[in-house]
Amino acid sequence: MPPHARRTVVSLLGAPAFATCAAAALSTGFLIVAHAMPPTAQDPGPGWTLTVLGIAQDGGMPHLGCQRHFCADARAGRRPAERVSSLGLVHEPSGRAYLFDATPDMPAQLDALTGGAAPDGIFLTHGHIGHYTGLVFLGKEVLAADGVTVYGTRRMADFLTSNGPWSLLVSDGHIALDVVAPDEPLALGDGLRVTAFTVPHRDEFTDTVGYRIDGPRASALFIPDVDRWDRWDRDIRALVDDVDLAFLDGTFSSADEIAGRSFDEIRHPLIPDTRRRLAGTGADVWFIHLNHSNPALAGAPDVAREGMAFGL
Numbered sequence: 315m316p317p318h319a320r321r322t323v324v325s326l327l328g329a330p331a332f333a334t335c336a337a338a339a340l341s342t343g344f345l346i347v348a349h350a351m352p353p354t355a356q357d358p359g360p361g362w363t364l365t366v367l368g369i370a371q372d373g374g375m376p377h378l379g380c381q382r383h384f385c386a387d388a389r390a391g392r393r394p395a396e397r398v399s400s401l402g403l404v405h406e407p408s409g410r411a412y413l414f415d416a417t418p419d420m421p422a423q424l425d426a427l428t429g430g431a432a433p434d435g436i437f438l439t440h441g442h443i444g445h446y447t448g449l450v451f452l453g454k455e456v457l458a459a460d461g462v463t464v465y466g467t468r469r470m471a472d473f474l475t476s477n478g479p480w481s482l483l484v485s486d487g488h489i490a491l492d493v494v495a496p497d498e499p500l501a502l503g504d505g506l507r508v509t510a511f512t513v514p515h516r517d518e519f520t521d522t523v524g525y526r527i528d529g530p531r532a533s534a535l536f537i538p539d540v541d542r543w544d545r546w547d548r549d550i551r552a553l554v555d556d557v558d559l560a561f562l563d564g565t566f567s568s569a570d571e572i573a574g575r576s577f578d579e580i581r582h583p584l585i586p587d588t589r590r591r592l593a594g595t596g597a598d599v600w601f602i603h604l605n606h607s608n609p610a611l612a613g614a615p616d617v618a619r620e621g622m623a624f625g626l
């Protein structure tokens with residue numbers, strides 16, 4: 315796809331098309347983005363839609379224990395709260411729906427994605443609290459789901475099978491584990507493929523993956539949690555250049571955000587470094603998984619917003 319075909323058109327529901335004001339996006343909380351249409355295309359037609367369901371680091375925003383301005387403003391209703399980082403994928407013609415990560419905010423995120431119904435599948439990146447603990451809502455006490463497919467690595471699947479309360483979800487049939495092999499595309503039908511790939515991260519209980527999502531019209535990367543780019547044996551620039559959209563770890567903008575932690579102890583790429591590495595790419599890059607301390611939450615134009623939707 316030539317670079318000019320990758321331009322993102324951003325419009326706000328209920329506002330003039332092509333509005334891109336980040337402040338307006340924050341106040342309305344909903345963006346829709348028609349993406350990756352060739353210049354001659356008028357209507358992407360029904361198909362797969364990828365939606366941003368949350369942009370915060372595992373603890374959300376406001377963040378327990380935090381009295382700094384973003385968190386105080388969110389508690390006081392002066393700015394929106396931010397749900398935990400997640401993407402939703404829906405096939406409009408059939409209504410099939412998938413989640414990328416099961417966050418502590420999963421009930422509200424499924425309300426937005428499916429009207430509160432169980433998804434057809436959930437792709438997990440790893441075993442940190444913001445990325446899988448939403449699975450509890452599929453159990454007997456809440457949804458009592460019937461065999462929702464949960465995709466994860468072998469270590470992720472073994473962790474869920476071997477530790478309560480997750481093991482009950484497996485043994486009672488509320489979830490059905492499907493082990494993904496890194497770098498092997500999984501076809502979901504209707505022209506959609508999902509490929510997991512291993513990324514470096516704090517892997518205490520499970521390993522960690524990102525996902526590449528290939529639709530009939532566009533492709534996306536989802537890497538919400540990763541160690542710094544130079545600690546990975548893959549070239550993030552080459553991976554991003556090969557897709558239309560990238561949702562990347564935007565946890566921190568600066569090592570100064572966490573008092574007492576040195577740069578070497580910040581195990582995430584910093585947003586300015588990622589911007590520099592990806593300058594001039596033809597892909598649309600959006601930061602996701604922002605810590606409550608991150609000044610980019612003030613409305614940096616490349617920070618993803620809950621409700622953004624992209625045609626795949």
Ligand SMILES: [Zn+2]
Nearest residue numbers: 372442444539
């Ligand atoms: Zn995380």
Ligand SMILES: [Zn+2]
Nearest residue numbers: 440442515539
């Ligand atoms: Zn993590």
